[in-house]
Amino acid sequence: MYAVTIVDVFTHAGAGGNPCPVVSDAQGLDAGAMRDVARRYGHESGFALPPDDPDHDLRLRFFVPNHEMEMCAHATIGVLWVLAREGRLPTSPVRIATASGSVTGFLTPRGAEAWSVAITQPVGRVRPLGDGQRADVCAALGIEPDALAERPVHNAVTSRVKTLVPMRDTAALNALAPTGDAVEAACTRIGSTGLYPYAVLDGPARLFEARQFPRASGYPEDAATGIAAAALAFGLLQDGLIAADDRPIRILQGRAMGRLSEIRVRLGFAEGRPVGCLLEGDVASVQADR
Numbered sequence: 001m002y003a004v005t006i007v008d009v010f011t012h013a014g015a016g017g018n019p020c021p022v023v024s025d026a027q028g029l030d031a032g033a034m035r036d037v038a039r040r041y042g043h044e045s046g047f048a049l050p051p052d053d054p055d056h057d058l059r060l061r062f063f064v065p066n067h068e069m070e071m072c073a074h075a076t077i078g079v080l081w082v083l084a085r086e087g088r089l090p091t092s093p094v095r096i097a098t099a100s101g102s103v104t105g106f107l108t109p110r111g112a113e114a115w116s117v118a119i120t121q122p123v124g125r126v127r128p129l130g131d132g133q134r135a136d137v138c139a140a141l142g143i144e145p146d147a148l149a150e151r152p153v154h155n156a157v158t159s160r161v162k163t164l165v166p167m168r169d170t171a172a173l174n175a176l177a178p179t180g181d182a183v184e185a186a187c188t189r190i191g192s193t194g195l196y197p198y199a200v201l202d203g204p205a206r207l208f209e210a211r212q213f214p215r216a217s218g219y220p221e222d223a224a225t226g227i228a229a230a231a232l233a234f235g236l237l238q239d240g241l242i243a244a245d246d247r248p249i250r251i252l253q254g255r256a257m258g259r260l261s262e263i264r265v266r267l268g269f270a271e272g273r274p275v276g277c278l279l280e281g282d283v284a285s286v287q288a289d290r
Contacts, residue, residue: 141176142176249266
């Protein structure tokens with residue numbers, strides 16, 4: 001038997017967030033059993049395992065209903081939160097091994113049995129798409145080019161490639177209704193794991209809104225996607241929408257799903273050059289299952 005704890009990660013004002021099943025002790029579970037958990041609950045799921053080497057305190061695996069993933073930010077944050085709540089967090093900061101590389105986690109207490117959790121991501125790489133690829137993205141989203149803001153469509157990556165699609169406003173953003181087949185086909189052609197359309201809510205306040213349509217996860221949309229938010233932060237920096245400093249960038253997501261969520265990103269710099277970022281979010285709504 002193994003316990004599954006369901007948490008909401010990247011909540012906004014105590015609500016919303018992305019539901020995440022967590023198995024805080026996944027020893028004895030093989031890949032098939034882990035995938036079955038993700039299928040049963042219909043969400044990205046995180047699994048905690050002992051490390052394979054002395055350089056890490058913890059090893060994590062991630063599954064969506066259709067396959068294993070190299071990295072999942074909200075599941076990482078969810079696992080750390082559950083381990084802290086259970087009194088089983090090995091240390092803080094926590095050195096975490098994932099299939100995409102090493103991640104460091106930081107926990108800040110926020111009252112009784114509550115923490116803010118932040119995790120590291122490497123420096124982002126951002127590449128503008130060509131006109132044909134841009135047209136592919138518009139077709140997949142079911143929009144005309146004039147629905148876009150006058151900025152490039154980028155493929156950007158910290159751990160997984162996401163396609164940053166600048167919408168002219170939040171009305172156009174939240175009116176999107178693409179089909180899963182169209183998204184999957186376009187993402188396959190452009191080398192992306194998901195389309196991440198976004199709009200500017202308040203530029204000076206560094207507040208943005210986004211949606212995530214994954215390539216082939218087994219569900220059509222995510223309420224909060226930390227890896228995509230990290231990629232977006234580097235895209236915003238490249239396009240000059242944010243200054244090169246470490247003030248928080250807030251990204252709202254999930255409004256169209258009725259699960260408004262909030263992801264916070266801080267870019268890190270050394271000698272004026274970006275060197276990585278911290279993804280931070282709140283966690284709530286615990287439910288235990290077996």
